[in-house]
Amino acid sequence: MPEKTLIDFWIVLYKKKISIAIITAISVATAAVLTLFIKPVYEARAVFYVPESSLSLSYMSKDAADRMARGKLVPSPRKEAAGPYIGLLKSTIIAEYIHQEYPRKEVSKLLRSDVNFEFSNEFMLIIYSRDEDPVLAADVANAYMKYLNLLLQEASLKNADEDRSLLGKQLGEAEKNLQEANDEMTLFQEKNNIASLDEEIKNLTDQRISFQTELENARIQRSENSKKIGSTIEQLKKEGDLIVENDFLLTSPSIDYLKNKLSDLATRIAAASVELEKQHPDMKALRKEYKATSKRLKSEVQNLVLSQMKPGNTFYEKLRQDLVNLIVDQDKLQATIKGFTDTIDRINQRLGKLPSISEKWTKLNDKIEEYKKQVDQLKLDLQETEMQQARKIQYVVTVDSAKPPGAPSFPKKWVNVIVALLFGLLTGIFYAFVVNYIEEMSKIRRRKIIKEILSGE
Numbered sequence: 408m409p410e411k412t413l414i415d416f417w418i419v420l421y422k423k424k425i426s427i428a429i430i431t432a433i434s435v436a437t438a439a440v441l442t443l444f445i446k447p448v449y450e451a452r453a454v455f456y457v458p459e460s461s462l463s464l465s466y467m468s469k470d471a472a473d474r475m476a477r478g479k480l481v482p483s484p485r486k487e488a489a490g491p492y493i494g495l496l497k498s499t500i501i502a503e504y505i506h507q508e509y510p511r512k513e514v515s516k517l518l519r520s521d522v523n524f525e526f527s528n529e530f531m532l533i534i535y536s537r538d539e540d541p542v543l544a545a546d547v548a549n550a551y552m553k554y555l556n557l558l559l560q561e562a563s564l565k566n567a568d569e570d571r572s573l574l575g576k577q578l579g580e581a582e583k584n585l586q587e588a589n590d591e592m593t594l595f596q597e598k599n600n601i602a603s604l605d606e607e608i609k610n611l612t613d614q615r616i617s618f619q620t621e622l623e624n625a626r627i628q629r630s631e632n633s634k635k636i637g638s639t640i641e642q643l644k645k646e647g648d649l650i651v652e653n654d655f656l657l658t659s660p661s662i663d664y665l666k667n668k669l670s671d672l673a674t675r676i677a678a679a680s681v682e683l684e685k686q687h688p689d690m691k692a693l694r695k696e697y698k699a700t701s702k703r704l705k706s707e708v709q710n711l712v713l714s715q716m717k718p719g720n721t722f723y724e725k726l727r728q729d730l731v732n733l734i735v736d737q738d739k740l741q742a743t744i745k746g747f748t749d750t751i752d753r754i755n756q757r758l759g760k761l762p763s764i765s766e767k768w769t770k771l772n773d774k775i776e777e778y779k780k781q782v783d784q785l786k787l788d789l790q791e792t793e794m795q796q797a798r799k800i801q802y803v804v805t806v807d808s809a810k811p812p813g814a815p816s817f818p819k820k821w822v823n824v825i826v827a828l829l830f831g832l833l834t835g836i837f838y839a840f841v842v843n844y845i846e847e848m849s850k851i852r853r854r855k856i857i858k859e860i861l862s863g864e
Contacts, residue, residue: 416840419839419840419843420836420839422839422843423835423838423839423842423843426835426838426839426842427832427835427836427838427839428835429835430831430834430835430838431828431831431832431834431835432831433831434827434828434830434831434834435824435827435828435831437827438823438824438826438827439820439823439824439827441823446539447539447815448537448538448539448815448816449537449538449539449540449541449544449811449812449814449815449816450535450536450537450544450812450815450816451535451536451537451538451541451544451545451547451548451809451810451811451812452533452534452535452536452548452807452809453533453534453536453545453548453549453551453552453805453807453808453809454527454531454532454533454534454805454806454807455531455532455534455552455803455804455805455806455807456482456530456531456532456803456804456806457482457483457489457492457532457559457802457803457804458480458481458482458483458802458804459481459482459483459488480804482530482531482804483530484530486526489526489530489532492532492555493524493526493532495555495558495559496522496524496532496534496551496555497518497524499514499518500558501551501554501555501558502514502517502518504550504554504557505517505547505550505551505554508550509543509546509547509550511540511543512538512543512547517547520537521536521537521538521547522534522535522536522537522547522548522551523535531806534548534551534552534809535548536548536551536809537816541811541812541813541815542811544809544811544812545809545810545811545812546809548809549808549809552803552805553803555802555803556801556802556803559800559802559803560800560802563800570792571789571792571793574785574788574789574792575789577785578782578785578786578789581778581781581782581785582782584778584781585775585778585779585781585782588771588774588775588778589775591771592768592771592772592775595767595768595771596768599764608758608765611754611758612758614754615751615754615755615758618747618750618751618754619747619751621743621747622744622747622748622751625740625743625744625747626744628740629737629740629741629744632733632736632737632740633737635733636733636734636737639729639733665700665703665738668700670741670742670745670746672693672696672697672700672742672746673697673739673742673743673745673746673747674745674746674749674750676690676693676694676697676746701735701739
């Protein structure tokens with residue numbers, strides 16, 4: 408059998424051109440008919456990205472105004488960064504959300520064939536949604552972006568809820584501690600009779616200086632008054648009016664009692680002046696009692712002096728009255744000195760206790776300030792958490808929303824026709840060569856039979 412050339416093959420195809428044309432035509436016609444019966448499928452496309460880092464906003468921080476400025480939200484160029492989001496898109500939970508919104512879309516089909524996801528070379532996430540209804544295909548693609556954003560929001564809000572609950576408990580404990588510290592401070596101040604330690608130290612120091620000045624003045628006046636009493640008694644002696652010169656007395660039990668009472672009242676008045684105003688009812692009562700006691704003392708002294716002196720002339724009466732007044736003034740000065748001395752001693756005792764009181768007060772005050780800071784910070788954090796919960800964060804940035812496609816993605820008629828044409832053409836060529844091979848083999852077999860027959864004759 409001679410070797411075939413290219414011309415021989417072309418001759419075979421030429422001879423079978425009608426068969427090839429018929430087979431090709433049948434293939435194209437079949438594809439066209441099948442295209443008419445196959446329901447078209449539409450593919451919608453949505454493009455989005457999740458920013459590499461979301462804008463962190465704080466409403467309650469000191470630099471909140473600066474941080475509220477808009478920043479750039481760009482996609483991540485790393486493919487592995489998009490992996491988790493594609494994983495979430497492929498999750499059953501989002502498929503179930505889609506099925507609840509669009510019952511026609513079965514979860515199994517959404518997970519297998521109706522939706523695809525891609526990370527493009529431009530770092531975009533692309534959703535391909537296919538359905539016989541173009542509107543539904545677009546809605547499903549957009550719904551995937553919506554539910555991905557919702558899923559990310561729910562995860563963020565879950566953390567915020569946990570933070571809010573924890574902050575609420577911590578705030579309750581901090582407020583309880585602050586109240587206990589305030590109660591402890593109140594009891595401490597009541598026990599030690601202080602309201603403000605620094606102010607009390609200043610007041611006590613100023614009062615001590617004032618009382619010391621008045622004490623010195625009273626001592627000077629007492630010394631001068633003692634000299635005047637001595638001088639007056641000398642004049643009375645010269646007048647010869649004393650019964651017994653050496654037996655002149657300036658005191659008695661009743662006078663001593665009144666002196667002590669006057670001294671006690673002076674002490675109480677001086678002590679009360681540390682804390683009370685002059686118009687205070689208690690201060691008025693003490694001064695009234697002091698005045699009445701002073702008047703009684705003057706009367707007792709006057710009676711005592713009269714009992715020891717003989718009646719005299721006008722000059723003598725004047726000396727006697729001067730002596731009474733000087734003695735009363737002396738007793739009042741003595742009572743005043745004792746009152747100032749006792750008050751200064753009390754102030755010094757109080758100031759002596761203040762260092763330890765100050766140390767304790769400082770510790771209590773530091774504790775209160777610490778709890779106040781904790782409460783203020785926790786309130787700030789809680790308010791921040793509540794505002795963050797109310798804030799709707801958009802984690803998904805939509806680049807292109809899916810729109811209902813105008814033409815189906817499958818089947819494409821022109822693609823089907825071209826494929827059918829190529830398939831029919833190739834099938835026809837294969838058929839031509841097969842038929843030609845069979846014919847040639849038949850011819851060879853017949854020739855061999857005829858030759859065998861002829862050689863047998």
